[in-house]
Amino acid sequence: MQTHRAKRVEITIEAIMQSRLTEAVQKAGITGFTVLPVLGGSGRSGEWTRAGEIGRASGMVQMICIIRSEKLDDLLDAAFSVVERHIGVVSIVDCEVLRAERF
Amino acid sequence: MQTHRAKRVEITIEAIMQSRLTEAVQKAGITGFTVLPVLGGSGRSGEWTRAGEIGRASGMVQMICIIRSEKLDDLLDAAFSVVERHIGVVSIVDCEVLRAERF
Amino acid sequence: MQTHRAKRVEITIEAIMQSRLTEAVQKAGITGFTVLPVLGGSGRSGEWTRAGEIGRASGMVQMICIIRSEKLDDLLDAAFSVVERHIGVVSIVDCEVLRAERF
């Protein structure tokens, strides 16, 4: 089956920043992404879990964005502007996609 | 530690199509996969979130399938037959796995 | 934007083993990871879904750990010591990260 090269960018970010990240990413011309819930985690600021939490102050989400390579820099700039002062992790992986016309 | 080459296929698909995808994939001889919940996303058909939804018409899930390279085409064919007329994203990444005998 | 090479390790493991995996991983000197909920899946031990379950005997979680390459073996050893007798899948992908000082 015919596949096409693309980039898979995974941004783990505080839930409270999700709308800001979404906006920044969309301003950078990227409209496709998927957001996964996160149960818990650990990092320099300690361990946490969402169990029983009602606030949105703790808790993160993971945004997955599959894009053509040429849009990568725009996306990273947009993401960086949001995560810069915040906790969060950005990772990029090379991938292949079906139906390249969608990206 | 000894690792082995494999493919990690990630299929983001409408929740309502999950059982059909599962069936197609199993018919293609692939029995191992993991399904993650999806919180929301955005694409050509707009932005959405699962918050407060009770129907299964909106809402997607993500199936992750780790397979030996030689099974990739079977999996992609099976997946494609299901997503063909539907929204959804398929991406493939090269990976290494422990315990290759499991795949 | 400046990126740095790293490894993305994804460990799908029984929910009941999560605390043991976390401990083992932290003992191996790795403090950063993110845990995603898993909805369901299929493997050699059959198909399952979390819907309606109250126990923690069935059900898995996915831990994602982004690390510098040189820590990979420590992580895999730690993970393997936990998953060894248990069901579960470990996959490793090459990735790039922003803000390398965090890893």
Place this chain on the structure above:
Amino acid sequence: MEQILTLAGNNLISPIILSFALGVAASLARSDLSVPEAAAKALSIYLLFAIGFKGGVSVSSHGIDAKLGLTLLAGIILSAALPLIAFALLQVMTKLSRLDAAAVAAHYGSISIVTFVAATSVLESSDISSEGYMVAVAAAMEAPAILSALWLISRGGDGRRMDGDLMREIMLNGSIVLLVGAFFIGWATGEEGLAEISSFVVAPFKGVLCLFLLDMGLVAGRGLRGGSGVLRPGVLAFGITMPVIGSICGLGAGLLLGLSTGGVVLMMVLSASASYIAVPAAMRVALPEANPSIYLTLSLGVTFPFNLTLGIPLYVALATALTGV
């Protein structure tokens, strides 16, 4: 007329309607207020169980009516026929493609169980009784509309057909199974069973309905915000005209069958309401190319609030006038 206005007025300032309005307003104002998906589903499970159970108990205590079979049949016919009317209307009133029109039409043949629940709660407040088996009629009306819509499409030359899997999925849809199952449980256990669990299924019912409608308001508001682009005037007008037409068909059927006033109201409500759970899911499987934001926004953002606020009092007034009670 005055009576309608009074009833509509009373209806509009009930906690139930205001909770829905709060949800819509919060959503339009982009508040981050939201009900977790699992909580919304739990509320809907409660409502379906309670409404089905109470219907069954009512049948067990009033005995089965000779009209039950005929009423079920009437419901099935209405569900199958209304999409044809809706489809014709859509082709006149809007510029939707055949595919989108058929998908929308399916929603209007099928029913909205929350509108039904809200109507029963208005009937209760007004001390108007109704046949317990109307719950079973509601269940029977969920699916036939889908078949009609798919037939409309296949007639257009498109070879798409219902497969067995989809058929099973539609008939064994969680909400139908729960509604019908609870109905039989209520029927089997009767007043005695009700006594055991009435402080669960009766007492808190309206309050739970408020929270559920708050959530529906949030989802509807979100839909309106995102889908307002598709709401051309013609489409919008359809969303208000169709329930009125549907309710008149339901009225006719109810009068013909000789149902009680409450029964006629519920028949009107079922005919007037549009599905937003079973049918959208079926459409995503069978007609994935149809645009979901059209049918979801119409059904949940236009017709549902119309029925909830103006429709129900109107139907109550009409039925009361014509059944001469």
Place this chain on the structure above:
Amino acid sequence: MEQILTLAGNNLISPIILSFALGVAASLARSDLSVPEAAAKALSIYLLFAIGFKGGVSVSSHGIDAKLGLTLLAGIILSAALPLIAFALLQVMTKLSRLDAAAVAAHYGSISIVTFVAATSVLESSDISSEGYMVAVAAAMEAPAILSALWLISRGGDGRRMDGDLMREIMLNGSIVLLVGAFFIGWATGEEGLAEISSFVVAPFKGVLCLFLLDMGLVAGRGLRGGSGVLRPGVLAFGITMPVIGSICGLGAGLLLGLSTGGVVLMMVLSASASYIAVPAAMRVALPEANPSIYLTLSLGVTFPFNLTLGIPLYVALATALTGV
């Protein structure tokens, strides 16, 4: 005998049992009806809190019984001893490996709190009172069976041992902590505390139990569908024989201790029931090679429905006959 049949009949058409049956049927018919995991957990938290609290209040008003200590001890001994019987029986009746047999055995020494809850609700309907501290006995019986099973395995030469972490996990298992904690809260606040929250913990209790059993039915049905392959006749027979044997042990203990009729019934139910929360989790950690579909299907798909439908009325009849009330 007639009495048993009547009781069983009444029991079978209660909303509680029928809700469970609905869940099983929906699941076997592959309906997509499902209760969200978070909602199921919330229901179980409610039930544990309510049952523990009410037990504590009952102890606070009837005072502590001299038998409390002995009854707890009897519970612990039963929990530890029943796995040995179960293990022996499994080796006779089935071809399960030692590992699988030990894992199954552990489930039958431990208890199912929902079976306990369902039994208390049958006792209430029949106006049979029981010792409030039976809730504490239930908590005490959760864990010892696990130790017995691990001992059975280690005897077989396998060097596997309980580690401290697992021990802590078992003893501080969420459901034990909540049950015991709520028991102490009820004890401390007494009738006054109950008055404050009885419209939460008493009034809707049975209704909540219905929804919870609906969910358990869905999960059990799914298990039966997936795990029916492991249900060889011998294994199946064990799933029905063992609760009867357990109940007889519980009966003996209850009579020896001189418990009230209700207390004897609950002792029988605890002994007859098989765990499906605490023990499966412990087995996944300690004996990961044992096949979970065997013990889960047996416990939730065979023994639980047996106790719920036939077992409880049988135990009530036996206890009533033998305590001469």
Place this chain on the structure above:
Amino acid sequence: MEQILTLAGNNLISPIILSFALGVAASLARSDLSVPEAAAKALSIYLLFAIGFKGGVSVSSHGIDAKLGLTLLAGIILSAALPLIAFALLQVMTKLSRLDAAAVAAHYGSISIVTFVAATSVLESSDISSEGYMVAVAAAMEAPAILSALWLISRGGDGRRMDGDLMREIMLNGSIVLLVGAFFIGWATGEEGLAEISSFVVAPFKGVLCLFLLDMGLVAGRGLRGGSGVLRPGVLAFGITMPVIGSICGLGAGLLLGLSTGGVVLMMVLSASASYIAVPAAMRVALPEANPSIYLTLSLGVTFPFNLTLGIPLYVALATALTGV
């Protein structure tokens, strides 16, 4: 004094407080007891809806008080002023950085709605009535403190400012919208509306509060376990001193305004309590460099339990003594 002790004693053995204690204990003992996030959110939605609704009904039946406007204003001023006091105190008592101190200060100007709810439930048990609009005052006090804290930081030369988005997010925060919305629904539908849904919003209220506090105890205990490192003696002392100072400011305002005894108590409670939902979220956006474990642990792990156990009885005693009832 004796009265305070009795009240505190009664308060301490209420199911509500004990449920919180159970949560803390379970969490510190590392039990795996946990309430699913969705269930916890559902409980909080219920509580906000019920408390807002009941406040609105009370306003609708007692009419609007001339003092409403002034009380709202007083609330806003207190919310804006208390962070300045808190900030000064923090600089004297602790070694926190300006940033951390400002973030903590914001929490103490704002309010904890659960503390408010717990206080109303103590007032009810003691038959002390209060102004229904105190719920609106609670809502009005949520946000101003955030602005004060950001002003404190910007004064320190740091150019950080409130952006419009954040402003909207704070004002249209889900919990404010729900509280105020339910207040207006209660106001609009009045006693009649209450009659319809009182078996949902009144009867089970305290029981739901127990489960919610169980969850808050679990979260607080987890915070204490993880964040105990940041609880230096000075910080800890602040967490107990500040609510007392706040309550005295609230007391002064309540007496000046001539509120009822219950109203004065609630004013004290609002001033004494520290936010753990709205403000932490705003701080993560506006001051991400501030350490969340300091403000979360202080607010939820120290000040909340202090108010719940000792604070509320103290405030009730003071208000009762000084309003001479």
